[in-house]
Amino acid sequence: MRRADRLMKLVQILRDGTLHKAADLAAATDVSLRSIYRDMETLAASGVPIEGERGIGYRVTAAIxxxxxxxxxxxxxxxxxxxxxxxxxxxxxxxxxxxxxxxxxxxxxxEDRSRAPQGSGFAIYPFADAARGFQHLPVLRQAMRTRQKLEVEIEGQNRIVRPLQLDYWGRLWTCVVWCEATRDFDDLRVDQIKRLRVLPSLFVDEDGKSLKDYNLRKRP
Known part of the structure; x- marks a missing residue:
């Protein structure tokens, strides 16, 4: 697993707001405790709101x-x-x-950080290509407001999705979607979207496919 992908996975694990032990994070990402400690420092220095410390645990907070x-x-x-x-x-x-x-x-x-960020995250930011996703943010927001499905090209695949929520994690944007192909929720990194097309078809909340259902699933 690439480090950028591992860092994203760590954010997704921590975003539920509960305290996660470093040992559990290491097991979930198949790396050493030392790597987890370095990853936490990198995420914190990059602007991700990390709380916690070695020997206790870590979590991500949403409030800024x-x-x-x-x-x-x-x-x-x-x-x-x-x-x-x-x-x-x-x-x-x-x-x-x-x-x-x-x-x-x-x-x-x-934020409770082990060290202060240097260069405001420009040099140490682990998702260096995040700026590529800026162009997609207006389209994603509009599609969420109008409840329109999107055709998204990401990681070489075209997917039809229902955009539900945009999340912002220390200069990295992700979009919670319901994917028509996998029939499941997914967290898409906006910077990895190669192409985005608004489809004429609309969607309505359905049992098991709404943002409420997603939040219930993420609740510990």
Whole structure:
């Protein structure tokens, strides 16, 4: 398993909000405890809201609060999209300012981290190609609002999905979907989507296929 895939799997395990022991995470990903400790440090330094420490356990929290501001996940997402876009620009002054501002945001985000992020995650971010997914976010949001099915090309396969929820994990976006092919829920990494097409067919909530059903399944 590639490290980026392992880190994503760890986020998916931890996102239920409960405390997970490092030994259990190591068994679930088939790596050593030392690797898990390094992975937790990398995720925390990359902006994923990790809480916990060695010998106790880890969990991911969803709330992001910047004193004296209280930002929603959508507002935080918009802020990071803009800053990362500017940070990647050719304008040296603006790029430097965007990276400095992201570092300040990271510094005041109330997360229990073993070490402070450096370079606001630009250099150490484990999902380096996440910016590719920015273009898909408006389409995904619109499809969720209008309840339209999507044809998604991801990892060389075309899939028909029902988009249910966008989640934001430390500059990585995932989309909870119901997949028509597998007849099951899935968490798609938005940065891995190669092509996205809105289909004319609509969907309605059905037993076993709704976001409520997904959340019930994830509940410990």
């Amino acid at each position: 609060t910047l004193p004296p501001l209280n930002l929603t996940m959508t507002e935080m997402e918009a802020l990071h999209i803009g800053l990362m876009a500017v940070g990647a620009s050719d304008d040296t002054e603006l790029s430097g300012a965007a990276k400095a501002l992201l570092a300040k945001l990271d510094a005041v985000t109330p």
